[in-house]
Amino acid sequence: MSATPSVPAPKPPREFSPAFFGTVCSLPFFLLMLFGFVAPLLCVVWFGFMPAKTFALLQMPTFANYETIFNQTYFKSILWSIGLATVTVLTLLVICYPLAFGMAKIFRGGASFITYAIATSLFVSENIRLFGWVIGFMKNGVVGGTLAKVFDVQIDSLLYNIPVIILGMVYVYLPFMLFPLVLGLKMVPDQVREAAFDLGASRWQVFKKIDLPLSMPGVLIGSLLVFVLSVGAISEAKILGGQKVVTIASDIESEFTYAQNWPLGSALSTLFIALTTVVVFFALGRFDLEKLLGKKRSE
Amino acid sequence: MIVTRTQKAGFSLYAGLVLLVFYFPLLCIIVASLSKRRFFSFPYPMADMTTKWYADALQSPQVADFIGVSLRIAALTAFFSVVIGFFSALAYARYRWRGRQTFQRLVLFPLFFPQSVLGLALLMWFSFLHITPAWWTAVIAHTVWITPITTLIISIQAYGQDDSLEEAARDMGATRLQILLRITVPLLLPGMITATCFAVLLSWGNFALSLFTTGADSSLPEWLYARMTTGYQPLVPAVGVISVVGAVILVVVLFTVVAWNQRRARRLTAATE
Numbered sequence: 001m002s003a004t005p006s007v008p009a010p011k012p013p014r015e016f017s018p019a020f021f022g023t024v025c026s027l028p029f030f031l032l033m034l035f036g037f038v039a040p041l042l043c044v045v046w047f048g049f050m051p052a053k054t055f056a057l058l059q060m061p062t063f064a065n066y067e068t069i070f071n072q073t074y075f076k077s078i079l080w081s082i083g084l085a086t087v088t089v090l091t092l093l094v095i096c097y098p099l100a101f102g103m104a105k106i107f108r109g110g111a112s113f114i115t116y117a118i119a120t121s122l123f124v125s126e127n128i129r130l131f132g133w134v135i136g137f138m139k140n141g142v143v144g145g146t147l148a149k150v151f152d153v154q155i156d157s158l159l160y161n162i163p164v165i166i167l168g169m170v171y172v173y174l175p176f177m178l179f180p181l182v183l184g185l186k187m188v189p190d191q192v193r194e195a196a197f198d199l200g201a202s203r204w205q206v207f208k209k210i211d212l213p214l215s216m217p218g219v220l221i222g223s224l225l226v227f228v229l230s231v232g233a234i235s236e237a238k239i240l241g242g243q244k245v246v247t248i249a250s251d252i253e254s255e256f257t258y259a260q261n262w263p264l265g266s267a268l269s270t271l272f273i274a275l276t277t278v279v280v281f282f283a284l285g286r287f288d289l290e291k292l293l294g295k296k297r298s299e
Numbered sequence: 300m301i302v303t304r305t306q307k308a309g310f311s312l313y314a315g316l317v318l319l320v321f322y323f324p325l326l327c328i329i330v331a332s333l334s335k336r337r338f339f340s341f342p343y344p345m346a347d348m349t350t351k352w353y354a355d356a357l358q359s360p361q362v363a364d365f366i367g368v369s370l371r372i373a374a375l376t377a378f379f380s381v382v383i384g385f386f387s388a389l390a391y392a393r394y395r396w397r398g399r400q401t402f403q404r405l406v407l408f409p410l411f412f413p414q415s416v417l418g419l420a421l422l423m424w425f426s427f428l429h430i431t432p433a434w435w436t437a438v439i440a441h442t443v444w445i446t447p448i449t450t451l452i453i454s455i456q457a458y459g460q461d462d463s464l465e466e467a468a469r470d471m472g473a474t475r476l477q478i479l480l481r482i483t484v485p486l487l488l489p490g491m492i493t494a495t496c497f498a499v500l501l502s503w504g505n506f507a508l509s510l511f512t513t514g515a516d517s518s519l520p521e522w523l524y525a526r527m528t529t530g531y532q533p534l535v536p537a538v539g540v541i542s543v544v545g546a547v548i549l550v551v552v553l554f555t556v557v558a559w560n561q562r563r564a565r566r567l568t569a570a571t572e
Contacts, residue, residue: 132324
């Protein structure tokens with residue numbers, strides 16, 4: 001395109017329209033997702049209908065795998081996963097809400113320090129961090145050794161039980177609850193809280209009628225993130241729980257590895273995918289993402 | 300907001316407590332990595348403190364191999380996810396087009412997806428395509444998971460940007476390519492640097508995806524996991540600490556970029572007002 005400087009530029013031609021460029025720019029992403037996300041998932045769903053213990057994709061579809069799942073004890077591991085995830089979400093809400101409140105409303109420079117300190121941990125492999133708890137809690141570990149030295153109490157290993165698994169999950173997913181909560185609590189205007197206090201509301205009333213409803217988007221997003229991530233958790237139960245509890249993710253993994261029953265593993269995955277999809281779509285449909293990312297509504 | 304001193308002290312105390320518990324495992328690993336004995340027991344005498352395991356880890360060709368695999372995966376993942384993320388950020392935040400809202404929701408979906416299942420799905424997909432998994436198939440897996448994150452990070456930068464600069468360039472007769480290279484890329488550069496750091500870090504620490512998609516190659520988190528589940532070895536905490544230190548260095552770079560970017564943005568708004 002050559003334009004002479006003296007003449008005002010002509011109206012942009014048709015292909016310069018934002019609609020066109022928006023579509024073009026989203027193309028690489030769609031291609032990537034088509035190849036690396038949608039196709040593999042369809043592959044899994046399809047494979048779930050193949051006869052058990054086979055590895056070929058082109059056979060007569062059958063529902064046999066789903067029958068196996070419902071007739072055997074696999075539902076137990078699904079329930080375990082959902083139960084552990086629910087407890088994790090509730091525990092994290094209780095732990096993170098006061099901290100998020102402090103970060104959003106009370107601390108000044110301290111808030112960004114806490115943000116950095118906690119965000120940094122996201123980049124350290126989950127395994128390494130969980131292994132730290134193993135060293136802390138094992139027999140003669142840091143906790144046990146300290147207790148023995150200082151209080152002369154001998155304790156056995158604290159590992160391999162259900163509370164430790166929950167501790168591991170709470171620990172690993174804390175940032176995913178904390179940061180959305182901070183965002184949510186920042187959306188609560190101070191003036192509204194002050195007005196309520198001036199009108200004689202008690203602390204509890206302000207929390208129930210103002211803080212909680214206005215920070216609800218953060219609460220919901222945090223809970224959703226933590227729930228979905230922890231329902232698929234695999235390392236916590238393995239490293240800290242020592243096979244005490246079998247989660248759905250490790251059930252799926254063992255079907256693919258030890259049992260060599262790919263169709264059954266696929267059928268389990270399909271159920272699992274369906275569960276997460278329903279939860280995510282239901283929850284995401286209720287949020288205004290642009291508002292949360294800080295875009296001002298101008299139109 | 301008016302805060303009394305006791306309130307502030309209470310909240311600070313609580314925050315300190317949470318941080319302490321949060322960093323407890325890392326402290327444990329550091330303590331364990333410095334113990335001379337083959338079987339860790341705490342507390343150990345000062346005389347047993349040693350950096351032997353670090354020396355062992357740094358000299359071990361095996362560990363170097365795993366670090367090499369992890370680095371290769373991280374570098375390629377960062378490259379691809381930032382390039383694709385750049386364009387999808389433009390689609391996400393910059394242009395109005397039909398299907399944009401759907402796109403914004405779809406971008407998030409892989410993030411909410413359990414990684415172990417995605418890894419397995421990719422494993423099956425590769426076997427269906429008769430591709431033998433190796434370190435480069437892990438790059439595909441990591442890119443699928445990390446691109447949404449780079450997209451979001453660059454989008455945040457793109458939201459804060461003035462559209463009129465691009466319009467002005469266009470009115471002056473710049474071609475699309477010129478606008479892209481001279482205006483859009485430089486303006487989004489801080490976001491892209493942040494995104495690169497994020498991508499490298501997340502890929503470096505990723506375990507769930509690598510477990511299924513690296514095939515015969517093995518990344519550092521996979522190797523650590525295998526060693527952790529087969530009983531205690533003093534080399535494991537040492538390698539863990541080395542990996543953490545590498546990540547922390549990159550995090551410091553990342554935060555410096557973010558802080559510099561914020562200062563620049565503040566200066567720019569101050570200048571225009």
